[in-house]
Amino acid sequence: MLQFFKYVLATFVGIIIFIFLSFFILAGIGTALSSExxxxxxxxxxxxxxxxxxxxxxxxxxxxxxxxxxxxxxxxxxxxxxxxxxxxxxxxxxxxxxxxxxxxxxxxxxxxxxxxxxxxxxxxxxxxxxxxxxxxxxxxxxxxxxxxxxxxxxxxxxxxxNGLSAEYSFFKGTFDKLEVKPLVFRVGEFKSAIEMFSRQDMSEASKKQSSELIGAINNNFLKNISASRNIPVEELKNLADSLLxxxxxxxxxxxxxxxxxxxxxxxxxxxxxxxxxxxxxxxxxxxxxxxKSGSKIKEGDFNTRIGVLVAEGEITSGDGSDESIGSEKFVKELKSIRDNDKIKAVVIRINSPGGSALASDVMWREIQITAKKKPVIASMSDVAASGGYYMAMGCDTIVAQPNTITGSIGIFGLIFNVTDFMNNKLGVTFDGVGTSPHADWPTATREMTEFEKSMIQKSVNEGYDTFTKKAAAGRKMSVEKLRSLAQGRVWSGIEAKENGLVDVLGGVDDAIKIAAKAAKLKEGDYRVRYYPEKKKPLDELLAKVMGDSEEKATAKTLGELAPYVKMYKKLMNMGGMQTRMPFEMVIR
Missing domain, CATH: 3.90.226.10 (2-enoyl-CoA Hydratase; Chain A, domain 1)
Structure with a gap:
């Protein structure tokens, strides 16, 4: 009888929770629909x-x-x-x-x-x-x-x-304890994305570029505040240094x-x-x-548009997600824009630290094809580095803010050897057969030979060669000069313009005006449309419900391990050939 009452109580509680959740879902749908x-x-x-x-x-x-x-x-x-x-x-x-x-x-x-x-x-x-x-x-x-x-x-x-600062995390000690061996292949003195796995501190090259980058952003920061508050820049610096x-x-x-x-x-x-x-x-x-008030500036002709294609997040192959740029989805969207006769010019709005080298190249190709049919302008947001710069270099003109983080022209490869970890920590061993000595190459479950490692480094070198040659052609400079600016080094927008990696300092509106001029459109004669188009409130609602449910289910199943699984997924995305910014930089 006690068991019966337990089942009845569980059923009752389940019904109450269902009604409770249904109320919020229906209320949200009503809010979403009424918000129109x-x-x-x-x-x-x-x-x-x-x-x-x-x-x-x-x-x-x-x-x-x-x-x-x-x-x-x-x-x-x-x-x-x-x-x-x-x-x-x-x-x-x-x-x-x-x-x-x-x-x-x-x-x-x-x-x-x-x-x-x-x-x-x-x-x-x-x-x-x-x-x-x-x-x-x-x-x-x-x-x-x-x-x-x-x-x-x-x-x-x-x-x-108290001044701006940037701090980086290093995981070499963690991998040493776990007996996981990161195998790193790179080109470029400044391509330090892999230092988080191979070092416990910053290299001199990494410190040099980080100091110069943060210094350039700080100078722009102080200059603008000085103009607004009528306080000399030197006084602003002294006040930060002295904590007054x-x-x-x-x-x-x-x-x-x-x-x-x-x-x-x-x-x-x-x-x-x-x-x-x-x-x-x-x-x-x-x-x-x-x-939603209708208080809008009059737009131009509906049949004459500037299309702004937003590319935000890490670069991956496939469709990507709301937080990443999927090359397949990007290509499909750009092709649709290219074939739309109402869209006279395109602005690629880039906010990305890079990612997959292959996906970056696929998108670069589609940008090149589009540029043959109509003007294509790059507008750099917070960061357009490595794979993000790869996209931009296919455009006719590159526009960046003074404090945009850009450049990082370089490639690296990363493979994790987990043999000792699986064997010594978990007791898992591996064995197998193949039709040739390298049938399982590249592999994470055995020590690769020096020859196998050299083949991966060769592939990275070839990728770097391709990247720099295409960048030089896009920037209309010699490969030698381009490579002197590359080496995986990051630049501020100001420095990038001085070095010829950026054409114009400005924002997305400046890029739109440049695109309109290139398409021979006068101000007020065109409309601006963003792509992909924003989801409707009801679609956002359903995505919200499903996304929260998945996240909460993961958290409930894994508990305190959930954040580490999220980090693991990010590490797995860094496998293979990467055109990625040399560090995770948060300037505060």
Missing amino acids: DEVVINDKSVLKLDLNNPIQEVGVENPFADLGGPFSGNDNVVGLKDILEALKNAQADVNIKGIYLKTEGPQAGWATLEEIRNQLTEFKKSKKFIVTYGESYSEKGYYIASVADKIYLNPAGGIEW IDNPKSALEHKFVTNLGYWDEFEGVLKKELKVEEKKDISFVGVDKYL
């Missing part, structure tokens, strides 16, 4: 630009974000495209009186922030206000905040102002902020600026909501 309705923007509205969520090229909307419940854990991913479009529209919209920036700690790369900051500077030409309030500001957050007319800081908060911006009072004394105050004080000042009664709420409108 046009939004009305009231007079005296303020565009709220919340940059604290993850920012990528094209946004991903989570229909559950505002509902709470089991699928609301991830906030919306904000699209750079949407942010820039909202700022342009708001500049001319009489109902938008100004912008409120929420930018304590943006989750974006430096080139993405540069695009946003430049558009905010353009917005200021409208004579409308830009204000920001923060309990604290990271250096990335302050980079955006520094353009504001009024910068409010909580009296108990602070600003991070250590509390809100010092930030105010050194003109980093304009006011210290709490939210209610900031809100009160903003109400006076807007001439809104004290008892009434300020009409804040977010980017997603604003873009």
Whole structure:
């Protein structure tokens, strides 16, 4: 009888959970469908630009974000495209009186922030206000905040102002303990992607390029803040070196902020600026909501378009995913754009550290074919390195931001020998037969001969030779000069332009204008369309449900091992020939 009641109780609980989940799914579907309705923007509205969520090229909307419940854990991913479009529209919209920036700690790369900051500077030409309030500001957050007319800081908060840094992880000690032997094959003094497996610290070459790269990004960072806040660059450097911006009072004394105050004080000042009664709420409108309002700048001819093809993430073969660039999917999309007579020119928007050498070459070929039919311009975002640069070099013109990370022209190969690990740690051994001495080559389950290793290195050398020759042809420079800039070295956008690896410094809008001019189109005569097209809210909803379910199932099954499995999958993607940036770089 007790067992019977246990089954009844389990069934009852299952039904309750099913009803609970069904409610959220149906509510999300209702929200997704209703979100298509046009939004009305009231007079005296303020565009709220919340940059604290993850920012990528094209946004991903989570229909559950505002509902709470089991699928609301991830906030919306904000699209750079949407942010820039909202700022342009708001500049001319009489109902938008100004912008409120929420930018304590943006989750974006430096080139993405540069695009946003430049558009905010353009917005200021409208004579409308830009204000920001923060309990604290990271250096990335302050980079955006520094353009504001009024910068409010909580009296108990602070600003991070101690210079930029980049830290790398090394796994040689881990592999030594596991008795896993990484076999590395590379070309180029600076191709240090494999140092995480073969060293416990940075090589001198890696330190040199990292120091110069981060120095170039820091110089651009300080120059722009100096212009916005009217603080000399040398003073900004001294303040970072001496850690003098250590509390809100010092930030105010050194003109980093304009006011210290709490939210209610900031809100009160903003109400006076807007001439809104004290008892009434300020009409804040977010980017997603604003873009549904219909307050848009008039677009050009529907039959004349500039196509922007977004390539974001690591490069792989096949279809890829929302977080990677699949060569097969990319080729299919680009071919469709090429065959569409309404699209007169193409911008390839690249945000990628590279990946598979083969997939990179496949996409380069398709870009070359397209460039014979219509203008193709490369627009580099935060990073367009190695395989990302491989794509760009097939375009007519390359546009990069000053702080874009690019170059890394080089190739490496990586194979893991797991024989000792499997034998000594797990007790697993391997044996087999073949029709020739090298039938199982390349292999991870035995020690390869020196001859076999030399054949892999030969393949890497040939890949490097192909990469550099194609890059030299695309850049219209000698192979010798190109190789002096290659060696796997990364450059900032500024350095890349000085070296001839980039043509123009600017953002995606600059690339679109160059594409339009190349296609002999006048401003206002064309429309801009992004590809692949953004998923509809209902599709995003279903993808969200399925994605969360898979992730949670993996976490439940593997527990604390789940993050390591994710890392393992990433390592497996690095197998074979790679055109990948020489390190995982996060500058903060």
